[in-house]
Structure formats: C-alpha cells, structure tokens
Amino acid sequence: MLQAQSLSRTFGTLTAxxxxxxxxxxxRMTGFVGANxxxxxxxxxxxxxxxxxxxxxxxWNGSPVGAEDRRDFGYMPEERGLYPRMKLAEQLSYFxxxxxxxxxxxxxxxxxxxxxxGLEERRxxxxxxxxxxxxxxxQIAAALIHRxxxxxxxxxxxxxxxxAVDAMVDLLQREAADxxxxxSSHQLELVERLCDDxxxxxxxxxxxxxxxxxxxxxxxxxxxxxxxxxxxxxxxDLRDVRVDDVDGSTALLTLDGLEAADLTRTVVERGPxxxxxxxxxxxxxxxxxxxR
Amino acid sequence: MSTPPTTGPAAGRxxxxxxxxxxxxxxxxxxxxxxxxxxxxxGLIGMVVLYTFLGDREQTSTVGxxxxxxxxxxxxxxxxxxxxxxxxxxEATRYDDVAAAEDAVLAGDVDAALLPAASGEGYxxxxxxxxxxxxxxSVTAAVSQLVTTANAAEQDVDLAALVSGADVGQRxxxxxxxxxxxxxxxxxxxxxxxYVTALTFGLTIAGSVTQEKESRVVEILAASVPIRxxxxxxxxxxxxxxxxxxxxxxxxxxxxxxxxxxLDALGVIGPAIGWYVVFFVLGFVTLASLWSVAGxxxxxxxxxxxxxxxxxxxxxxxxxxxxxxGEGVRTVVSMLPVVSTMLMPARLAxxxxxxxxxxxxxxxxxxAAVLFVRLGARVYENNLLRTGNxxxxxxxxxxxxxADA
Numbered sequence: 001m002l003q004a005q006s007l008s009r010t011f012g013t014l015t016a017x018x019x020x021x022x023x024x025x026x027x028r029m030t031g032f033v034g035a036n037x038x039x040x041x042x043x044x045x046x047x048x049x050x051x052x053x054x055x056x057x058x059x060w061n062g063s064p065v066g067a068e069d070r071r072d073f074g075y076m077p078e079e080r081g082l083y084p085r086m087k088l089a090e091q092l093s094y095f096x097x098x099x100x101x102x103x104x105x106x107x108x109x110x111x112x113x114x115x116x117x118g119l120e121e122r123r124x125x126x127x128x129x130x131x132x133x134x135x136x137x138x139q140i141a142a143a144l145i146h147r148x149x150x151x152x153x154x155x156x157x158x159x160x161x162x163x164a165v166d167a168m169v170d171l172l173q174r175e176a177a178d179x180x181x182x183x184s185s186h187q188l189e190l191v192e193r194l195c196d197d198x199x200x201x202x203x204x205x206x207x208x209x210x211x212x213x214x215x216x217x218x219x220x221x222x223x224x225x226x227x228x229x230x231x232x233x234x235x236x237d238l239r240d241v242r243v244d245d246v247d248g249s250t251a252l253l254t255l256d257g258l259e260a261a262d263l264t265r266t267v268v269e270r271g272p273x274x275x276x277x278x279x280x281x282x283x284x285x286x287x288x289x290x291x292r
Numbered sequence: 293m294s295t296p297p298t299t300g301p302a303a304g305r306x307x308x309x310x311x312x313x314x315x316x317x318x319x320x321x322x323x324x325x326x327x328x329x330x331x332x333x334x335g336l337i338g339m340v341v342l343y344t345f346l347g348d349r350e351q352t353s354t355v356g357x358x359x360x361x362x363x364x365x366x367x368x369x370x371x372x373x374x375x376x377x378x379x380x381x382x383e384a385t386r387y388d389d390v391a392a393a394e395d396a397v398l399a400g401d402v403d404a405a406l407l408p409a410a411s412g413e414g415y416x417x418x419x420x421x422x423x424x425x426x427x428x429x430s431v432t433a434a435v436s437q438l439v440t441t442a443n444a445a446e447q448d449v450d451l452a453a454l455v456s457g458a459d460v461g462q463r464x465x466x467x468x469x470x471x472x473x474x475x476x477x478x479x480x481x482x483x484x485x486x487y488v489t490a491l492t493f494g495l496t497i498a499g500s501v502t503q504e505k506e507s508r509v510v511e512i513l514a515a516s517v518p519i520r521x522x523x524x525x526x527x528x529x530x531x532x533x534x535x536x537x538x539x540x541x542x543x544x545x546x547x548x549x550x551x552x553x554x555l556d557a558l559g560v561i562g563p564a565i566g567w568y569v570v571f572f573v574l575g576f577v578t579l580a581s582l583w584s585v586a587g588x589x590x591x592x593x594x595x596x597x598x599x600x601x602x603x604x605x606x607x608x609x610x611x612x613x614x615x616x617x618g619e620g621v622r623t624v625v626s627m628l629p630v631v632s633t634m635l636m637p638a639r640l641a642x643x644x645x646x647x648x649x650x651x652x653x654x655x656x657x658x659x660a661a662v663l664f665v666r667l668g669a670r671v672y673e674n675n676l677l678r679t680g681n682x683x684x685x686x687x688x689x690x691x692x693x694x695a696d697a
Contacts, residue, residue, distance in 0.1 A: 048515045050677055067518065075515045081508030086318070097310045098516045142512060 001025055002047065002065075002150050002180045007056035009042050016042045018204040019056070024150070024180035024197070029172070031191035032184040033287060034201030040184040041078045043201070044154050047182070048075045060150075071099065074148030074176075076156050080139050082127050088114060088138055089123035092145055099146035113141040116171055133164055140168055144175045151176050153183040157190055169194060192283040202291040215286055221255045222279040223263060228272035238266065252279070307517040311525020312532065315500065319533050328492055329537055332485070336541055340548035343477065343557075352381045353427050356393040356405035361438065362415065366406060368434035373426050380426050394418060406431055414439075478561040479638035482568050483614040485541065486634045490576060490607055493534040494583040497526055498600050501587025501676075510676055519673045527580040527665070531573070538572050561641050567650075568637035574654065575633025578661040579603065581668030588675045610634050627653040629660035 002024040009017040017039040024030045034040050045051035047058055049070045058065045083091055089110045096106035114120050117137040127135060140156055151172070157165050172181060182199075185191050191198070198215055200208040208215055222244070225232060232251040236243045240257035255263065264276050319325045355366045366384035373380040385402050387393040393405040397420050404427050405418040415435055417423050444451040504510045513522055542565050549558040582603055590599040610631035613621065626635035626645075632653040639645050 045511075048511075050511050050514050071516055073515065075512060077508060077511040079508040079511075081511050083504075083509055084507055094310070094314055095512065095516065098307055098513070100307075146516075 001061060002182070003059045004043065004047060005057050005059060007043060007046055007053050007058070009039075009046060009051065009054050016204055017046070017053075020201070020204070020206050021056075022199045022206055022209045024182045026150075026180045027178045028180065028196040029194050030180070030182045030197040030199060031195035032182055032199050032201065033186075033188065033191055034184075035291065038201040039204040040201055041154055044078075044152050044182070044184065047152050048073060050077075069149075072146065072149040074143035074146070074151045074153075076139055076143040076151075076153040078154040080135065082135070082139060082142060084128045085126055087124050087126060088119065088130075091127060092138070092141055095142050096145045101146065109145060110141075113144060113171075114138075116174075117141065117167065133160055136160060137164070137168070140171065144171070148176065148179065150179050151181040151183070153181070155185060156183050157185055157187060165190065188282075188284045188287055198283075200287060200290050208286070208290040212283070216281055221260065222281065223253055223255065223260070224275065224277050224279050225251045225253065225263075225267055225273070226275040227267075228274050230271055234270070235267075238263075249274075307521040308524035308528060311517070311522055312529035315526060315529025316532055318500075319496065319529070325496075325533070329540075332488070332537070332541060333544055336481070336485075336545055337548050339477070339481065340545065340552060340554070343474070344552040344554060351379050351426075352383055353404070353424065354383050354385050354402040355427065355431065356387050356396050356402040356407075357384045358387055358390060358393055358407060362406045362408075365415075365431065365434045365438050368438065369427075369430035372433050373430035380430075382427065382430060403427060404431075406435070474557050474560060475642045478564060478641040480615075482564070482637040482641060483611060483634045485538075486568075486572060486575065487607060487611045489534055489538060489572075490579060490633075491604065493530050493576070494579060494603060494607075495596075495600060497530045497580060497583040498587035498590070498596055499593070501526065501584050501672075502590045502593055502596050502599075505588070505590070505676065506592050514677055519676055520669055522676070523581065523584055523669055523672050526584050527577065530580055530583075531577055534576050535569075535573055538569060542569055564637050564641035567640050571633040571636050571653070571657075574657040574661060575630050578629055578657060578664050579607075581665040581672070582606075585668045585671045585675075588672045591678075606630065614638055623649070627656060629657040632657055 003022070005021050007017055007020045008015065020039070020043055022030075032040050032044070042051065046053045049058075049065070049067065060066075060069045086094070089107065092110035092113065093101075093103075093106035096109050097103065101109060111120060111123065114123050117134070119134060119137065122130065122134075127138060130138065136156075136159060140153070143151060143153065156168065160168065192212070195212055197211050198209065199206060225235060227249040230249055232246050232249050235241070235246070235251045235253060238253075238258070240255070241253050241263070242256045243251055243253045245252040260278070267273050267276055355369075357363045357366060363384040363386065366382050370380075370382035373382055384406075385396070387396060387405075390407050393402075393407060396402045397405050397418055400420070403419070404423045406415055407418055408414075409416045417428060417431060441451060443449075444454065504513065545565060546558060546562070549555070583600070586600040586603055587596070590596045607630070610625070610628075611634060613625055613631065614634050617625070622635060622639065625631050626639055627649055636645065636650065636653050
C-alpha cells in the first residue's frame with residue numbers, strides 16, 4: 001500500500017499542497033481528481049521522489065519509502081518524457097535495463113509491450129515519427145516496462161480516443177491488476193467507470209477520499225418516482241422527504257429521515273406505480289459538491 | 293516471459309554502465325560525430341602526407357657522362373651533396389659521345405653534363421644556361437678528390453700523410469634543431485587537437501544533459517536510477533568516445549609517419565604522442581563533470597551557449613597561452629590542470645621536460661579531477677530536476693531548499 005502522510009509543499013509563498021493524506025490500495029484503481037492547479041501533479045511528483053516535500057512523508061507498506069522501493073514504481077509524468085530521437089524498441093529496452101533487466105530480457109519485454117499496442121511493426125521507428133496517441137502508448141509502456149510494484153500515472157488518458165483508452169485500461173488490468181495504481185484525470189466519467197477508490201483534491205487539500213461507493217453513500221439518497229399517469233405533485237406533502245423536482249407524473253426526491261422501504265410502501269398504497277428507483281449520483285455531482 | 297528485474301540493494305548499482313552504453317551507442321551512430329571524426333582523421337593524415345612531400349622529397353639531379361671515371365665521380369658527388377642537403381641526390385646518365393650528352397643537356401633530359409675538357413686536360417661541367425650550385429660544388433669536389441687520389445698513386449705520394457691534419461670535423465651543439473619545424477608542427481597539432489576534441493565532446497555532454505531535461509525524460513530517469521549514476525554514465529560514455537577518438541588519431545598519426553617512411557620523425561615526437569594520450573584522459577575527465585553541470589543548468593538548448601560559456605573560456609585561455617606565451621609562463625602554466633593537457637605534450641614535442649614537472653602536472657590534474665567531479669556531482673544533483681529559466685551559478689550552488697526548487 002502506498003500512502004501519503006500529511007504531505008505539504010510550498011513554492012515561495014504559494015502553498016501548492018497542504019497536509020495531504022490518502023492511501024492507494026493494491027489491486028485497486030485509485031482516481032485522483034481535482035481542478036487545474038489543485039496540486040495533483042505536485043503530489044504525484046512527491047510520491048515519486050522527484051520533488052522533495054516541504055513536510056510530511058510517503059510510506060510504502062507501512063514504512064518510509066526508500067529510493068530502492070521507488071525505483072520499482074512505474075511513473076508517467078505529466079509532461080511526457082521520452083527520447084524523441086530514439087527507436088521505440090531501443091528506448092523501451094533502455095528503460096528496462098536501467099531497472100536491471102538483462103539485454104535480452106529487456107528487448108523481449110519491450111517487444112511484448114509494443115505488441116500489445118500493435119506497434120510491433122514500428123519498433124525501429126523514432127518516437128518523433130509517431131502520432132501523439134501512439135507516443136502516449138509508448139509512454140505508458142515505459143511506465144510498465146519493469147513490472148512495477150506500484151503505478152503513479154499523471155493524466156494517462158488525456159488526448160486518447162475511447163478505443164485507445166480501452167486498450168490502455170486492458171493493459172493496466174493485465175499488467176498491474178494486483179498493485180496499487182494512482183491516476184489523475186480530468187475526465188470524470190472515465191474515472192467513474194474505471195476507479196475503485198477516489199481522492200478528490202481542491203486548493204491543495206484533500207476534500208474527499210474513499211471508495212467510490214462510500215463517497216456515494218455519504219451523499220444524500222435520491223430517488224426517482226414515476227407514477228402511472230397521475231400527477232406526482234402530492235408527493236410534496238410527504239413528511240421527512242424533500243422533493244427536488246416534479247414533472248408531470250415523475251418526481252425527483254431526497255430522503256430526509258424517511259426509510260427507502262417506507263417510501264415505496266407509501267407510494268404503492270396511493271395508486272399504480274411504474275418505478276421507484278435510487279438515483280446513482282454521477283461523480284461529477286459528487287465532485288461539484290465536495291469542491292464547492 | 294522475460295527475466296524479472298533484479299531488485300534489492302544491487303538494482304541501482306552499475307546502472308551507470310547502462311547509461312554510458314547508451315551515450316556511446318547513440319553518439320557513434322550520429323552523423324555529427326562520424327563527420328567530425330572523419331574530418332579530424334583526414335586532416336591529420338593530410339598533414340603527415342604534406343610534411344612528407346614538402347620536407348622529405350628527394351631532389352634528384354641528373355648529370356650526363358661519357359666515361360667510367362666521370363660516372364664514378366658523379367656517384368661520389370652524390371654522397372658529398374647529401375652531406376650538405378639531406379634530400380639531394382645526383383645520378384649519372386651514360387651517353388655515347390660528347391655530342392649526345394650536349395644534346396641531352398639542351399633538351400633538358402639531364403641537368404648538366406660532366407665531360408672531358410675540350411682542351412684535353414681535366415673536366416668541364418656543361419650546362420644549358422647555368423649549373424646549380426649543388427651540382428657544381430659536389431661534382432667539383434668529387435672530381436678533385438678522384439684525380440688527386442689517382443695522381444698521388446701515380447706519383448707514389450702518401451695521400452693520407454699529405455692531408456693529415458687537414459680534416460675539418462663537425463660538433464653539433466643542438467643536433468635537434470634540424471627537427472624544429474616538425475616539433476613545432478607537432479606541438480601545434482596537440483594543442484589544437486585537444487582544444488577541438490574537448491570542446492566538441494564537452495558540448496556533446498552538455499547538450500545530451502539538456503536534451504534530457506528539455507524532453508522531460510529526466511523525470512523518468514531520476515525515478516529509475518540514482519541521479520549520480522546518470523552523471524557517472526554520461527562522463528564515462530563521453531570519455532570513452534573522446535579517448536577512443538584520440539587513440540585512433542594518435543595511431544593514425546603514428547601509422548602515417550611509419551607508412552611515409554618518416555621513422556626519424558616518429559622517434560622525435562613518438563613519446564610526446566604517448567604523453568598526449570595520458571594527459572588527454574586526465575584533462576578530459578576533469579572537465580567532463582563540469583560540462584554535465586553546464587548542461588544541467590540550462591533548461592533548453594537555447595540556454596546552452598550561456599551555460600557553457602565559462603567552460604569555453606576555460607578551454608580557450610590555455611589555447612591562447614599555448615600559442616602566444618613566453619617560455620617561463622608556459623613552463624609554469626603547463627603544470628596546471630586542463631592547461632597541462634594542451635601544453636605538456638606540446639612542450640614534450642618541442643624538447644625535453646624535466647620529470648618532476650610531468651609528475652607535478654599529473655598529480656595536480658588528478659587532484660583537480662577529484663575536486664571537480666565532486667563539486668560537479670553536487671551541482672548536477674541540485675539542478676537536474678529544476679526547470680524554467682536558466683539557473684544562475686549562485687542558485688545552482690546553494691543546496692536545493694524545498695522553498696525554491
């Protein structure tokens with residue numbers, strides 16, 4: 001488990017990251033969301049040790065993370081970084097060798113990952129000659145090349161089309177199914193689809209952290225009631241319920257003390273009902289709520 | 293499945309070798325490196341060839357003769373001529389009669405003709421409109437010697453007794469002065485070669501560091517290996533290339549001198565070539581870490597000129613001193629680090645250098661190398677991950693505090 005403990009970082013008078021604590025559990029995809037300038041990249045750089053924290057610490061499986069531990073992590077920096085004038089296979093195998101792979105092992109590992117993205121034909125092309133999407137695939141391959149013990153990925157999906165995102169997620173699930181994975185993203189729908197856990201950052205502070213389900217249940221329970229033709233306006237008279245919206249026979253309401261089972265019973269007693277359903281709150285709404 | 297990575301304490305170690313390997317393999321395939329090496333090689337071989345043609349070409353003069361005695365006289369004259377001019381050779385060409393020999397002179401087939409004098413007594417040198425002093429002097433001396441010996445035998449005179457005490461010997465106070473041109477040329481080549489090699493490879497190191505910063509790959513590298521391993525790898529890689537190139541050039545010079553038959557020249561500057569390689573290794577490694585630092589101070593290729601300026605001056609100063617300074621100044625500064633790489637081989641090429649001065653130069657350079665590499669490592673580690681504007685030297689030196697990194 002990778003853990004940030006009270007990480008803070010100041011640049012001059014600016015506090016970019018302020019007392020940030022969270023953990024990234026193995027085998028779980030943890031989404032790291034926040035507005036631009038919320039401190040995601042700064043936090044990730046501190047996790048990777050390329051930036052020293054002003055205070056706080058990072059622990060790995062319970063003890064302070066060492067340089068040796070960190071070398072086994074996989075990292076995809078925000079500002080992508082590879083050698084522009086180096087051939088793909090050569091480049092990837094170089095990174096593998098920096099992690100202690102043998103020359104032969106490094107090359108076959110490089111080919112394996114290139115093959116996964118269908119880039120085996122282009123193994124001897126220079127990175128510069130690839131499309132941006134393909135460059136990003138190589139970048140993620142560079143992060144995975146040494147079978148990392150943890151992954152820290154800064155905006156790994158930005159600029160990718162949906163198919164490319166799916167391919168990358170497949171690869172992550174295959175290569176890093178049982179390690180802690182932290183990835184930042186602006187695409188909340190994507191985070192919602194992929195993530196098990198969530199850390200929401202705002203103004204350098206953690207405003208929410210936990211599993212996506214936990215975060216949802218912490219927020220209020222909303223239900224949609226659809227009656228069979230009748231006007232739903234009478235629902236406003238119910239006690240311990242706040243009706244947010246009524247549109248003909250459909251009402252959107254929030255339980256304010258009433259049990260969900262009681263709501264269903266009451267509605268059914270009044271007449272024919274088409275639907276009483278819990279509304280899954282979209283992540284974007286949770287995000288807006290906690291960062292407000 | 294491929295081999296899993298070795299983890300544990302050994303994983304970070306020895307990685308500088310992988311870094312160095314990449315530096316070397318990238319460079320040896322780069323056009324700039326190949327072109328630069330090729331030009332230096334061609335230039336050096338060109339100089340050897342030029343030296344051979346200009347300095348060592350034999351000046352053969354031909355002299356027409358019609359009898360055996362004259363032919364012998366010309367052979368003797370050739371030996372006499374050689375004693376005054378290393379490259380002078382006289383050759384006799386036989387003709388059937390005086391008329392044929394004169395025709396050959398007029399036609400320019402021979403430079404002169406040695407013929408029995410028309411008066412019947414003695415010989416005469418026949419030229420078209422003049423006879424070169426070398427031919428005149430040497431042939432006259434040879435004929436006079438031959439005839440004197442013959443006459444002495446005829447008259448039963450002891451020639452040895454006759455000329456006893458008339459020998460004029462030679463005692464040379466500075467026998468090497470003859471090679472002055474060669475020595476000066478060699479010394480100039482050493483200075484120039486180090487300047488060119490140190491500058492190009494230095495800029496290559498700095499450029500490769502800046503390129504890693506600019507392309508941000510340095511973040512991945514820094515997360516993968518200790519920053520010091522990156523520095524060592526860069527220094528080692530560039531040193532291997534620069535030293536390799538120097539050894540190839542030195543060998544080319546030696547082979548060139550041997551192939552063109554300049555064995556005596558090799559004897560004169562051979563030791564200096566050997567010392568050049570030794571001082572090159574020391575001088576280059578001393579500077580290599582500083583070039584990496586210069587690269588780490590620049591964030592973009594455009595900043596590289598400013599960041600490397602102090603080093604370019606550091607190299608150019610000894611170059612100027614080497615070319616212009618007087619004897620005393622040269623002797624003193626030739627024992628300073630970096631300067632010694634240019635000046636010591638140059639001084640060795642020009643003449644003897646006391647052993648203690650060589651020892652002082654080597655020890656001082658070694659100390660400087662250790663010092664520079666340590667300082668360089670600190671500044672490199674401090675600045676490699678800084679981005680933004682070019683970093684001032686004062687900022688770079690300060691320990692990276694969390695507040696301003």
